[in-house]
Amino acid sequence: MEHTSTLERVLRGIALSLIVLFFMFPLFWIFLMSFQTNETILRIPPSLFFEPTLGNYKALITGKLDTAAGSLDIAFMKNLWNSVLLSTSAVVLSLILGVPAAYAFARHKFRGSEDIAFTLLSFRFAPPLLVLLPLTIYFQQLGLADTYVGLIWVYQLICLPLILWIVRGYFEDISADVEYAYRIAGHGWFATFRKIALPLAGPGIAAAGLLAFIFAWNNFVFALVLASADKQPVTVAALAFVTASGIQYGQIAAGIVLSITPTLAIALYAQRYLVEGLSLGAVKG
Amino acid sequence: MSHLSLARVDKFYGRVDHGVHAVQNVSMDIEKGEIVALLGSSGCGKTSTLRMIAGFEEASRGTIALAGREVHTLPPVRRNVAMAFEGYSLYPPLTVRQNIAFALKSAKLGKTEVDARVAEVAQLLEIEDILDRYPSSISGGQQQRASLGRALIREADLHLLDEPMGQLEPQLRAVLRGRIKHFVKERGYTAILVTHDQTEANALADRIAVMEGGVLQQFGTPSMIKERPANLFTGTFVGEPPMNVFTARVAGDDGRIVLELPEGVTLAYPAGAFTDDVRRTIRAKGDIVIGIRPYSVRRAESGVEATVAVNQWLGDQTHIAADFAGGIIVLVEHDRTVLEPGRTIAVEIDPAALHIFDAATGIALAHGMELA
Incomplete structure (x- = not known):
């Protein structure tokens, strides 16, 4: 049954268009910038018409940046690979640690369980800069500074609380009796966790994993301080385009396009899970 | 085992x-x-x-x-x-x-x-x-x-x-x-x-x-x-409609047992209605609670007076609730009884149908003639 009048539909259409325009325009503009040279980007007034160039992408992929002040070596593709490696490893490790922990917090109320869960969540409250200085000193003493392992470890501060709290909610939504029914039919708790709890919480785990991946991918400050150029992800690498001879807007735009592509692709692919996972309960009556 | x-x-x-x-x-x-x-x-x-x-x-x-x-x-x-x-x-x-x-x-x-x-x-x-x-x-x-x-x-x-x-x-x-x-x-x-x-x-x-x-x-x-x-809980929990319950004081002499209910209502029975053991036990207690199943309460020509409060025909039986001894007594009849609210009726309670409980603990003392 449709109760909306024509006027209402038109107004709704306009509102939706405005919202889409508001959120999509910057992306669209950056996409256009990535095919322009610095001169066409910076001309006044700006124009939608220009001669597209692949120079920015070429510079990023070959690693040779030609500026007015001379040629510069950049390792953008290496940084992109670093981002993939760091974010993926961090999320995988978080899932391995976080999903069983979330299950434990959801199902077994032990002494201090709420306190521990809250402490883990509180890592998200603290500004990262607050912990960075002591962390840098520790990492240097432990030999973890400027290593992938060290960064992946620090990324747990971002991923683990997120996964733990989202997935815990999913496990809590599953009726414990479904698991009891499975256990009483002759299965141990681990089989129950694997065969009943994990599949039922699947969409939630996927959604949490994806969110954690995006958060990890977008992280800037940890890698800026704790890693040197060859271990840094794209977020930090974009700083390299602020060169002595000016800011390379074209390359920055191309770098942004390249760096959001993986997350965008995953998000589009997992959209179904994400919507299902973040909006519905895992089990319906 | x-x-x-x-x-x-x-x-x-x-x-x-x-x-x-x-x-x-x-x-x-x-x-x-x-x-x-x-x-x-x-x-x-x-x-x-x-x-x-x-x-x-x-x-x-x-x-x-x-x-x-x-x-x-x-x-x-x-x-x-x-x-x-x-x-x-x-x-x-x-x-x-x-x-x-x-x-x-x-x-x-x-x-x-x-x-x-x-x-x-x-x-x-x-x-x-x-x-x-x-x-x-x-x-x-x-x-x-x-x-x-x-x-x-x-x-x-x-x-x-x-x-x-x-x-x-x-x-x-x-x-x-x-x-x-x-x-x-x-x-x-x-x-x-x-x-x-x-x-x-x-x-x-x-x-x-x-x-x-x-x-x-x-x-x-x-x-x-x-x-x-x-005990009193089981008595009132099981059974539909629930058991009628009243507090009572045991009085009377050798020949009679008189149960004094609230508001001056009394139930008098010949001593022979109870066994010696039951008589001795309830006399020793003094304060008791009596329970009567609604199916055991009967209307009679002469008996204790009660005033009809509600009369419900359920299709196969009539539930009559009447004001009695400061509370409500419910009785069940199998015919369709026409009794408008406010009418006075006389009810009779068979001593053999009485459940007697300790007023303090609720534990059953006697069921009808026998000790619990």
């Missing part, structure tokens, strides 16, 4: 001796082949008791033995019990057929044998037409029957049924009660049924355990519970 034996079982939620004392010192012995109903209102500890037997809750104190083994420290998987859950708890990704057959998985039977058994249980529960549907697409009553089927199909040492028919329509419930009882008896299974519906408990169970406030109030056959309630 009994098939299932609970000995001094306690359940605390929270710290032992400090948390909520949900089940208090419950001891129960159940023989092989018996169907026992745990009857009580919500929060009386009946489901906690069931879950301790299943192994989902740990017994804080006491022992539970099943089929000659002490099971209270074993995980659920090793107790060999089957259970139908109040919330159905079917596996969402499996069809009803798979859900029921799933319970047989650990029994390692051939496919034809599994199919035959599923078909038998499905026929019993009238769910043959929904066997290939998924739990999310069937009604609550159908899910409940599927869940019941999943429990009944197993050959376990003990079958635990938690409110197994709460969602079913009355006609179907009546039919299934008979069939399930037959099914369980035929196979010699032992079953414990948790319910708050006394009709269901009476119809299905060989013995009923009445629980309230975590305490086992009485454990006996349905007729024993009805005719010889152990």
